[in-house]
Amino acid sequence: MYKIALIGAGNVAWHLSRALEMVGHRITEVHSRQIANAQLLVKQLYDATPTQQLNLLDTEADLVLIAVPDKAISEVVEKLQVPADVVVAHTSGTQSIDLLAKFGDKAAVFYPLQTFTKTKQVDFTQVPICIEAKSEAALDILGDIATSLSEEVYQLTSAQRQVLHLSAVVACNFANHLWAISKEILDQADMDFDLLHPLIVETTEKALQMPPKDAQTGPAKRGDKEVIQKHLELLKEMPHYQKIYQLLTESIVSMHQA
Amino acid sequence: MYKIALIGAGNVAWHLSRALEMVGHRITEVHSRQIANAQLLVKQLYDATPTQQLNLLDTEADLVLIAVPDKAISEVVEKLQVPADVVVAHTSGTQSIDLLAKFGDKAAVFYPLQTFTKTKQVDFTQVPICIEAKSEAALDILGDIATSLSEEVYQLTSAQRQVLHLSAVVACNFANHLWAISKEILDQADMDFDLLHPLIVETTEKALQMPPKDAQTGPAKRGDKEVIQKHLELLKEMPHYQKIYQLLTESIVSMHQA
Numbered sequence: 001m002y003k004i005a006l007i008g009a010g011n012v013a014w015h016l017s018r019a020l021e022m023v024g025h026r027i028t029e030v031h032s033r034q035i036a037n038a039q040l041l042v043k044q045l046y047d048a049t050p051t052q053q054l055n056l057l058d059t060e061a062d063l064v065l066i067a068v069p070d071k072a073i074s075e076v077v078e079k080l081q082v083p084a085d086v087v088v089a090h091t092s093g094t095q096s097i098d099l100l101a102k103f104g105d106k107a108a109v110f111y112p113l114q115t116f117t118k119t120k121q122v123d124f125t126q127v128p129i130c131i132e133a134k135s136e137a138a139l140d141i142l143g144d145i146a147t148s149l150s151e152e153v154y155q156l157t158s159a160q161r162q163v164l165h166l167s168a169v170v171a172c173n174f175a176n177h178l179w180a181i182s183k184e185i186l187d188q189a190d191m192d193f194d195l196l197h198p199l200i201v202e203t204t205e206k207a208l209q210m211p212p213k214d215a216q217t218g219p220a221k222r223g224d225k226e227v228i229q230k231h232l233e234l235l236k237e238m239p240h241y242q243k244i245y246q247l248l249t250e251s252i253v254s255m256h257q258a
Numbered sequence: 259m260y261k262i263a264l265i266g267a268g269n270v271a272w273h274l275s276r277a278l279e280m281v282g283h284r285i286t287e288v289h290s291r292q293i294a295n296a297q298l299l300v301k302q303l304y305d306a307t308p309t310q311q312l313n314l315l316d317t318e319a320d321l322v323l324i325a326v327p328d329k330a331i332s333e334v335v336e337k338l339q340v341p342a343d344v345v346v347a348h349t350s351g352t353q354s355i356d357l358l359a360k361f362g363d364k365a366a367v368f369y370p371l372q373t374f375t376k377t378k379q380v381d382f383t384q385v386p387i388c389i390e391a392k393s394e395a396a397l398d399i400l401g402d403i404a405t406s407l408s409e410e411v412y413q414l415t416s417a418q419r420q421v422l423h424l425s426a427v428v429a430c431n432f433a434n435h436l437w438a439i440s441k442e443i444l445d446q447a448d449m450d451f452d453l454l455h456p457l458i459v460e461t462t463e464k465a466l467q468m469p470p471k472d473a474q475t476g477p478a479k480r481g482d483k484e485v486i487q488k489h490l491e492l493l494k495e496m497p498h499y500q501k502i503y504q505l506l507t508e509s510i511v512s513m514h515q516a
Contacts, residue, residue: 070485094485113457115475120464126456154453163447166489170499171440171454172461173476174506175433180470180513182429189421195412196429197466198384199371203430204462206378208455212438217373218431219352227328227352231424240512241428244505248432251498255438 002145005029005056006048007076008067009037011116012091014044016067019124021046023148028058054079056086062141065110066090066100073099087138093165096158097132105135108142111161112150115172128152130161181241213255220252260403263287263314264306265334266325267295269374270349272302274325277382279304281406286316312337314344320399323368324348324358331357345396351423354416355390363393366400369419370408373430386410388419439499471513478510 002025006017009032017027027048032038038050049057054076056064063086066076070092077100082088088100089108100107109132114122129146131153133139139155146153156164179200183193206215219227228249235242260283264275267290275285285306290296296308307315312334314322321344324334328350335358340346346358347366358365367390372380387404389411391397397413404411414422437458441451464473477485486507493500 069480070482094488113453115457115460115464117464117473117475120467122460128453128456152453152456156449160447160449162488163443163492164449164453165485166492167440167443167449168454168457169476169478169489170443170503171437172457173474173478173510174503175436175458176461176465176470176474177478177506177510177513178433178436179429179465180474181509182425183470185421185425185428189418191414191418191422191425193469195371195386195410195422196426198386198410199373199426199430200433200462200466202373202380203434204458206373206375207434207437208458209378211451212434212441215375216431216434216438217375218427220427220431220435222327224328227423230352230420231427234421234424240509244509245428245432247502247505248435251439251502252431252435254498255435 001025002062002141003028003058003060004145005031005058005061005064006041006067007031007054007064007080009034009041010067010069011118012112013065013067014041014118015114015116015122015124016065016091016112017041017048018044019122019149020145025145025148028061029056055081056083059083059086061086063145064088070095077102087133087141089133089138089142093168094162096162097134098158106138108133108138109158109161110142110146111156111165113164113168124149125151128154130154130156130164132156132158132161181244185235185238185241216252216256218252220249221256223253259283260320260399261286261316261318262403263289263316263319263322264299264325265289265312265322265338267292267299268325268327269376270370271323271325272299272376273372273374273380273382274323274349274370275299275306276302277380277407278403283403283406286319287314313339314341317341317344319344321403322346328353335360345391345399347391347396347400351426352420354420355392356416364396366391366396367416367419368400368404369414369423371422371426382407383409386412388412388414388422390414390416390419439502443493443496443499474510474514476510478507479514481511 027045029049030038035052042048042050087106088103089110097109111130113128129150131142285303287307288296293310300306300308345364346361347368369388371386387408389400
């Protein structure tokens with residue numbers, strides 16, 4: 001059991017803190033600029049203290065987790081005062097560990113690779129957790145905590161983690177946006193997005209069973225210019241989506257020519 | 259039980275014919291320009307005859323299913339000779355029913371909305387089947403056959419079916435391509451695409467539970483310019499993917515500003 005001080009009360013803080021308590025760790029305090037957010041999160045926890053300040057209330061905490069938006073990390077680091085032996089980790093996919101240089105060999109990263117929405121429960125045992133630390137001692141603590149939460153723990157460098165985060169944005173945020181576009185196209189023709197559910201499920205299953213490149217189907221893959229032309233015409237009132245269609249079609253063609 | 263003559267021996271013909279026989283219909287003959295393909299498919303069927311010709315061998319068939327690539331349909335229609343009372347349906351998402359005008363009120367469409375790969379079994383009970391016909395009599399036969407295969411049968415016009423097909427290309431072919439790009443990015447940094455599997459599964463589940471627009475997360479949604487800038491830099495050696503990143507990011511921003 002580790003004692004963990006949490007900075008932040010957004011989606012990541014919310015999911016992570018409850019999952020950490022569920023496997024036996026203790027959140028001692030929740031720091032948030034918006035005290036109301038800290039108070040709200042604390043209600044979900046065993047015995048944490050909400051606070052707006054950035055000095056550590058419990059000086060015997062083992063770990064400070066900085067789970068705030070990327071652009072807020074620097075300011076937190078600047079103001080944060082912790083005893084010399086406390087490990088300090090941020091949870092960002094993109095930011096380097098060097099942002100925490102102030103904490104010397106106690107600097108670390110604890111990055112859960114998942115998309116969090118407050119209203120949807122997440123099974124942490126399957127969430128890849130990427131850790132990095134400036135010392136073996138810090139790495140041991142993070143490794144303990146990560147493996148207590150998840151079966152998938154990876155030690156990645158900051159450079160690797162950045163590439164992983166980029167690939168996650170492409171694979172997930174962008175795929176989700178295509179589904180939103182798809183729904184918009186169907187809405188305009190008075191059809192229901194649910195019609196596509198079975199196809200989306202099958203497409204996802206296939207891409208997890210074989211390399212997605214090998215699972216590619218569709219008019220671009222087949223080089224079916226007539227269908228592509230018809231689709232571009234159907235999108236003529238939605239020029240931005242027409243441009244996306246064109247670019248992704250070209251990209252599929254060029255990936256499969258190579 | 260209906261007697262069905264099949265034209266084509268590709269992925270759609272392959273999956274559809276076996277599914278039709280599994281629910282009790284009979285494929286009487288398989289037509290293919292490549293006789294070897296017809297012979298191969300016939301081996302999987304109960305008692306069908308392979309043929310290269312386009313005249314109907316069994317003049318008592320109830321339905322001729324044209325499951326060939328879009329651009330081959332016109333040629334098939336031109337050469338195909340069938341008795342006046344046989345329904346003729348194509349299986350294309352994009353082509354109008356009017357392509358089958360030669361068959362008068364026996365013209366029809368039978369479009370299963372799914373992605374087919376020979377090596378992967380498909381559960382047809384969950385595949386939406388979109389039907390259209392020029393007469394009530396033809397519609398009855400197609401409706402019987404469709405509901406014997408699937409719980410999801412929809413009567414759509416050619417115009418609706420075209421929009422549905424477009425939205426399926428965007429939602430599935432393009433999403434799959436993003437996963438292929440994502441894998442390429444990870445490959446170059448010696449990381450495994452499997453790392454993204456839990457995130458892809460979660461993203462898919464979310465988009466099926468709520469409107470995908472509401473499920474959107476990521477730097478573009480948050481307007482996190484610093485992260486976006488870092489990602490564009492990481493993609494500088496892959497200019498085509500950089501362009502895709504830029505365009506989809508702009509599109510997310512504009513969808514969520516509106």
